[in-house]
Amino acid sequence: MLHTVNKSPFERGSLDSCLRLSKKGSAILLMEDGVYGAMSGTTVSDIVANAVKDNSVYVLGPDMKARGLAEGQLIDGIKVVDYAGFVDLVANNDGVTPWL
Amino acid sequence: MKFGILVNEGPFTHQASDSAYQFVKAAIEKGHEVPRVFFYYDGVYNANKLSAPQADDRNVVKRWSDLAIEKDVDLVVCVAAGLRRGIVEDNLMDGFRISGLGQLTEAAMGTDRLVMFGD
Amino acid sequence: MAEYNFETEGVKKTITFLNRKAPYGTIYALEVLESVLISAAFEQHANIVFVDDGVFQIKKGQDTADLEMKNFLPTYGIIEMEKEDADEDEDMDMNWRIIVEKESMEARGLTPDDFKVTVEVLSSAELADVLATSDAVIGG
Numbered sequence: 001m002l003h004t005v006n007k008s009p010f011e012r013g014s015l016d017s018c019l020r021l022s023k024k025g026s027a028i029l030l031m032e033d034g035v036y037g038a039m040s041g042t043t044v045s046d047i048v049a050n051a052v053k054d055n056s057v058y059v060l061g062p063d064m065k066a067r068g069l070a071e072g073q074l075i076d077g078i079k080v081v082d083y084a085g086f087v088d089l090v091a092n093n094d095g096v097t098p099w100l
Numbered sequence: 101m102k103f104g105i106l107v108n109e110g111p112f113t114h115q116a117s118d119s120a121y122q123f124v125k126a127a128i129e130k131g132h133e134v135p136r137v138f139f140y141y142d143g144v145y146n147a148n149k150l151s152a153p154q155a156d157d158r159n160v161v162k163r164w165s166d167l168a169i170e171k172d173v174d175l176v177v178c179v180a181a182g183l184r185r186g187i188v189e190d191n192l193m194d195g196f197r198i199s200g201l202g203q204l205t206e207a208a209m210g211t212d213r214l215v216m217f218g219d
Numbered sequence: 220m221a222e223y224n225f226e227t228e229g230v231k232k233t234i235t236f237l238n239r240k241a242p243y244g245t246i247y248a249l250e251v252l253e254s255v256l257i258s259a260a261f262e263q264h265a266n267i268v269f270v271d272d273g274v275f276q277i278k279k280g281q282d283t284a285d286l287e288m289k290n291f292l293p294t295y296g297i298i299e300m301e302k303e304d305a306d307e308d309e310d311m312d313m314n315w316r317i318i319v320e321k322e323s324m325e326a327r328g329l330t331p332d333d334f335k336v337t338v339e340v341l342s343s344a345e346l347a348d349v350l351a352t353s354d355a356v357i358g359g
Contacts, residue, residue, distance in 0.1 A: 020322070082126075095353055
């Protein structure tokens, strides 16, 4: 299952709910304002780094760039994808659960 | 693969419509089919032909319309959500059609993946 | 452009309706409810799930008169009736589950007795298993 999170973890609990309700081994895509969850050095970085151990965590490159986030600022293990990569994630997982 | 798309928010106020559009474009470029995009909740505002954004920014409504016409994508506006918000035939952009909520269920049933974009 | 003709004869999917927002502050609760009712007409399996503030949607005792807004709590009763009819009808193959996440419920000081409808209370892990089986997720 691919889980998408599109809101900032500092604004809303969607990332928390996603991590609580996704099974280990899921794919998780941080997109739109959700990309802020991919940054190292924040109060949620440890939680996300933990999620990276059990899941495949991705961040949408165009959303990162729009918000001035550099790849060097990402939590280790998070992979950057573009929209073509997003499409592949949807195709290669058996469904999509959106966490708005 | 066939993708069904659900757009929950209107143009400009939220990024949902932009994200959906970019996803659909990428999916088609990769050779997938996008048989239907369903506009629900405030998503119906993406069909408002009266939208007139500034010239130096993207025209969200027109962009969907062009995609529908060029790539034969079925853009459906929920009739009930549309009525609530004043999106009716008179102000419906080319390329969109108004129909019932059953069209969303049908898209969920008849596609391989349903992808939802919202707030 | 033109209406796409889907081949849906004999298709039976499990649609999860993921309710995470409180009622009345936004319209998502009401409009998701309308989509649940429509899915009954197609006899699809459904998980009607209440998580986070979504648990407040089914809390008893809602009185919207002073807000002059439609009280749609009774509509959840219709959902429950649809489910019961489907459970009793041997000829109908439509499995509906009405599920509340235990953690969301308890965090908000609620118990199953607070709800208008009978619910299955699942732990986060149990609900994660259910969500993983969805063919499609609709929410707001």
